[in-house]
Amino acid sequence: MIIGQFDEKSATATMVLKGRFDYSCQQEFREFFARYPKGTDYIIDLSSVSYIDSSALGMLLLLRDHAGGDTSNVVIKGASEFVISALKMAHFERLFVLS
Amino acid sequence: MKEQNLKILVADDNPSDRMLLESMLTQLGHVVETAVDGQDAVEKFDPNSIQLVCLDVKMPRKDGWEAALEILQIAKEKLIPIVFLSGVSDPDILKKCLDVGATDFISKPYNPTLVSAKLNAIARLLVLQNTLSEQRDELSFLNQQMVHDQEVAKMVYERITHSNCLSDPALNTLHQGSHIFNGDVILAAYKPNGGMHILLGDFTGHGLSAAIGALPLADIFFDWTEKGFLMRQILPEINKRLHNILPPNMFCAAAFIDINLHNRTASVWNAGLPDLLYFSAGEPQPRLIASDSLPLGILNEYEFEANIDMLSYEFGDYLIAFTDGVYEARSEDNKIHYNSALNPLYAGEVSGSPFVWLENMLQEEGILENPHDDISVLGIDLTQALNNAPQSKPADVTRGVSEPASFAFCYELNAKSLRNTDPLPYLLQILTTVPELSKRSGEIFMILSEMYSNALEHGILKLDSSLKETAEGFAEYYASRETKLKQLNEGCVSIEVKVSADSHEGCLAIVMSDSGDGFDISHLNFDNLDHEMPFNRGLSLINQLCHKLEITDNGSRISIEYRW
Numbered sequence: 001m002i003i004g005q006f007d008e009k010s011a012t013a014t015m016v017l018k019g020r021f022d023y024s025c026q027q028e029f030r031e032f033f034a035r036y037p038k039g040t041d042y043i044i045d046l047s048s049v050s051y052i053d054s055s056a057l058g059m060l061l062l063l064r065d066h067a068g069g070d071t072s073n074v075v076i077k078g079a080s081e082f083v084i085s086a087l088k089m090a091h092f093e094r095l096f097v098l099s
Numbered sequence: 100m101k102e103q104n105l106k107i108l109v110a111d112d113n114p115s116d117r118m119l120l121e122s123m124l125t126q127l128g129h130v131v132e133t134a135v136d137g138q139d140a141v142e143k144f145d146p147n148s149i150q151l152v153c154l155d156v157k158m159p160r161k162d163g164w165e166a167a168l169e170i171l172q173i174a175k176e177k178l179i180p181i182v183f184l185s186g187v188s189d190p191d192i193l194k195k196c197l198d199v200g201a202t203d204f205i206s207k208p209y210n211p212t213l214v215s216a217k218l219n220a221i222a223r224l225l226v227l228q229n230t231l232s233e234q235r236d237e238l239s240f241l242n243q244q245m246v247h248d249q250e251v252a253k254m255v256y257e258r259i260t261h262s263n264c265l266s267d268p269a270l271n272t273l274h275q276g277s278h279i280f281n282g283d284v285i286l287a288a289y290k291p292n293g294g295m296h297i298l299l300g301d302f303t304g305h306g307l308s309a310a311i312g313a314l315p316l317a318d319i320f321f322d323w324t325e326k327g328f329l330m331r332q333i334l335p336e337i338n339k340r341l342h343n344i345l346p347p348n349m350f351c352a353a354a355f356i357d358i359n360l361h362n363r364t365a366s367v368w369n370a371g372l373p374d375l376l377y378f379s380a381g382e383p384q385p386r387l388i389a390s391d392s393l394p395l396g397i398l399n400e401y402e403f404e405a406n407i408d409m410l411s412y413e414f415g416d417y418l419i420a421f422t423d424g425v426y427e428a429r430s431e432d433n434k435i436h437y438n439s440a441l442n443p444l445y446a447g448e449v450s451g452s453p454f455v456w457l458e459n460m461l462q463e464e465g466i467l468e469n470p471h472d473d474i475s476v477l478g479i480d481l482t483q484a485l486n487n488a489p490q491s492k493p494a495d496v497t498r499g500v501s502e503p504a505s506f507a508f509c510y511e512l513n514a515k516s517l518r519n520t521d522p523l524p525y526l527l528q529i530l531t532t533v534p535e536l537s538k539r540s541g542e543i544f545m546i547l548s549e550m551y552s553n554a555l556e557h558g559i560l561k562l563d564s565s566l567k568e569t570a571e572g573f574a575e576y577y578a579s580r581e582t583k584l585k586q587l588n589e590g591c592v593s594i595e596v597k598v599s600a601d602s603h604e605g606c607l608a609i610v611m612s613d614s615g616d617g618f619d620i621s622h623l624n625f626d627n628l629d630h631e632m633p634f635n636r637g638l639s640l641i642n643q644l645c646h647k648l649e650i651t652d653n654g655s656r657i658s659i660e661y662r663w
Contacts, residue, residue, distance in 0.1 A: 023304065053472070054303045054423070058348030061397065065347050089423075090352060090371040091393045 002032050016045040021083075022053040029059045039068045047078025052086050064095055075099055103222035106130045106148055110140035110166065111155040111184060116207060120153065120184070123214055137161025146174045151221060153205070156185045156192065167199045178228045180221050249279045249307065256280070256310060260317045264289050269358075269483035270297070271454040273476040275467055282309025283422050283475035286317055288324040291527065292545040294360045295484070296324045296333070299477045300353040300395070301372065301422040309473075312351060312396070315340050327524040327544050330357040330366055334395075334405045341396030342403075350396040354420045354477075358484055361545070361640055364573070365418065365481070367408045370394050373426040376444065376453065380415030384447035409577040411567070416481040419453050424472035425461065440464055454478030504533045504605075507597040514587045517555065522594065523547050533598055535605055535663050542644050543607070543661070549637040550611045550657055551592070556580060558615030558655050559590040590614050607661040617653025 001018045002025070013036045017025070033042065042063060046052070064072050075097040079087065087098060107129050111117040121131045132149070134140035138160040144152065152170055154163035161169075167181050180202035185192065193204060202224070203217055264287050265272055272285050282302040289295055298320055302309040316337055323333045334355060341351060352371030359365070369375055371394035374387040391406045427438060440460055443449050449456045457476055461467050466474065508529070510522060527544055531537040556562045560583045566572040595610040638657075642648045647660035 054301070054350075054352070055348070058303045058350065061350070062348045086423075089373065089390045091390060094393060095397075 018048040021056040110134035137166035271478035278306035280310035283473040284313040352394040424474035554613040558613030612656040617655040
C-alpha cells in the first residue's frame with residue numbers, strides 16, 4: 001500500500017510504503033510517482049516496509065530517472081536493518097540519500 | 100438475454116403429468132424427450148445432446164434420486180442441471196433432492212408461469228457455464244502453448260548460457276529457478292592461457308523477463324574470454340551492453356571471478372550479491388568479499404568502474420558465492436528475513452566442503468523445494484583448480500586455411516596506448532590465423548601475456564615483484580599497478596613478431612622491448628622453478644614453453660623463439 005502527499009512549498013513528494021515492497025507494487029508505485037512532474041524531489045518512507053526485493057530496487061531506479069537521474073534528489077528514510085542491507089548490497093547509497 | 104432452446108429429458112411414471120409438462124415445455128420452444136421411469140431415463144440420457152433433466156421423485160424400477168446419481172455419473176464433468184418434480188412439499192424429501200445434486204424443484208400441480216421462469220433461470224446458468232468452459236479451454240490451450248514456447252526458448256537459452264566449462268571438477272554449482280526461466284545465471288569459461296573466468300549473476304525479478312538479459316551477458320562473456328580479454332575489460336563491456344539494452348528498472352547483481360593458475364591468484368569482483376565467502380585453509384573464519392559496486396547495467400559507461408579484489412590462493416582454499424535467494428528465508432508468518440541458518444557458515448564452524456554443507460542446509464530447511472526466488476550457489480575448490488593443468492581448448496581450427504604462412508610486423512605502444520588498450524587479444528587474433536599457432540593458442544597467449552606484463556609491470560611501471568611474497572603485498576602490487584598505469588605519461592613498449600613456416604615446421608619469434616631501465620637479471624634461474632613462490636614465475640614459464648629465451652639490455656629486451 002502506498003500513501004502519498006505533495007508539499008507545494010518545497011516541491012517534494014513524500015511516499016509512504018507499507019508491507020512488502022516487491023513486484024506486486026509495480027503498477028501502483030509507477031503510477032504513483034508519475035503523478036508528480038519530472039524533476040520532483042521525493043522522500044520515500046520505508047519505515048513500514050518489511051521486505052524489499054530486486055524488482056523494488058528496479059522501481060527505485062525508475063523513480064530516480066523520473067526525478068531527474070543524476071540530478072535527482074531522492075531520500076529514502078526509515079528503512080529497517082534488513083531493507084538497508086539490501087539497499088547497501090546493491091550500493092544504492094551512491095544513487096540515493098539513505099537517512 | 101436471448102431465449103435459449105434446450106433439449107430436455109422428462110421422466111415421470113404418471114402419463115398425464117408427463118404429457119402436461121411435455122406440452123408446456125414444447126410451447127416454450129424446447130425439445131422434449133420423455134421417459135416412463137428412472138431406469139428408462141438413465142438409458143435415454145445422452146450427455147452430448149440432453150441439456151436438462153426433469154425427474155419425478157417417486158418412480159417404479161428406479162426412483163428419481165437413484166436416477167439422478169447415475170445420470171450425474173454419466174455426465175462426468177459436464178454440467179447437466181437436474182430438476183425434481185414432486186407433489187409433496189416435505190422438507191426432508193426436498194433436502195434429499197438437493198443432496199443428490201439437484202439444481203431446483205418444480206412442484207405439482209404445474210404452474211405455467213413458474214415453470215417458464217425456472218427454465219429461463221436454468222438456461223441462463225447453462226449459457227454462463229458454456230462461456231466459462233469455453234474460456235477455460237481457451238486459457239488452458241493458451242497456457243499450453245505458452246509453456247511449449249517457453250520450453251523451446253528455454254532449450255535455446257540453456258544452450259547459450261551453458262556452453263561452458265561448468266563441469267570442471269573445481270566447480271560445484273546449484274541452480275534452481277522458481278519459474279521455467281531462471282533469472283540467475285552461472286557462466287564459466289576457460290581462458291586461452293589456462294585458468295578460468297566464472298560469473299554468477301542475478302537479474303532483477305524472476306522468469307522470462309529476468310532471463311532475457313542473460314543472453315547478451317553470456318554472449319560477451321564467452322566471446323571475449325575466448326579472445327583473451329581480461330576481466331577488467333569484459334566487465335565494462337557487459338555493463339555497457341546491459342545498460343543500453345535493459346529497461347532502467349532491470350539490472351544484474353553479479354560476481355566475477357578470474358582464476359589464474361600459474362601465479363595462483365583469483366581476482367574477485369562483487370557487485371550487488373551477498374558477501375562471497377573465502378575459506379582459507381589456515382584461517383578459522385572465512386574472509387568476506389562484500390559487494391563493492393553497483394550492479395551491472397545501472398551506470399553508464401563513463402561512470403562504471405570495476406574495483407577488483409586480488410587474492411593469492413593456497414592448497415585447500417575454497418570460495419563460495421550465492422544469490423540472495425539463499426541469503427533470505429521466508430518465516431512462517433510469510434515475512435522474509437536474513438536466513439539465520441547460514442550463521443555456522445559465516446562463523447567458520449562448518450567442517451568439510453562449505454558447498455556440500457550449504458546444499459544440505461537448503462535441502463533440510465525446505466528452501467529448495469519451495470523457493471521464493473531463484474537460487475544459485477557457486478563453489479570453487481581452489482585445490483582442484485591447482486591440480487588442473489592449464490587447459491587450452493584448441494581454438495576454431497577450421498577458420499584458417501592450412502597454408503604455411505610467413506609474415507612479420509611490429510607493434511609499438513606509447514604511454515597513451517599502454518593506459519587504454521590491451522594489445523594481447525589483437526596480437527593473438529593475428530597469430531591464430533596460422534593454423535599451427537591456432538592449435539597452440541593457449542601457449543602462445545601465455546607467452547605473449549607473460550612477456551607483456553613483464554615489460555609493462557617491471558620495465559615501464561617499475562613494480563617490485565618481491566611485494567607479491569605476502570598476501571597484503573600482493574593486493575598492494577595490483578593496486579599500485581592500477582594507479583601507476585592510470586598516471587602513466589611516458590614510456591613505450593615495442594613488440595616485433597616474425598612468423599616463418601613451411602608445411603612441416605615453423606618458428607614464431609617475438610622480441611619485446613620496453614623503454615624502462617631494466618632490472619637486475621643476475622639472480623634469475625629459470626631451470627629451478629619454485630612452485631611455492633607466487634612471483635617471478637613469468638620468465639620461468641616462458642623459458643619452459645619456448646625453445647629459446649634471451650634477456651638482454653638489463654632485462655628491458657626479451658626475445659623468444661617458439662618452434663613447432
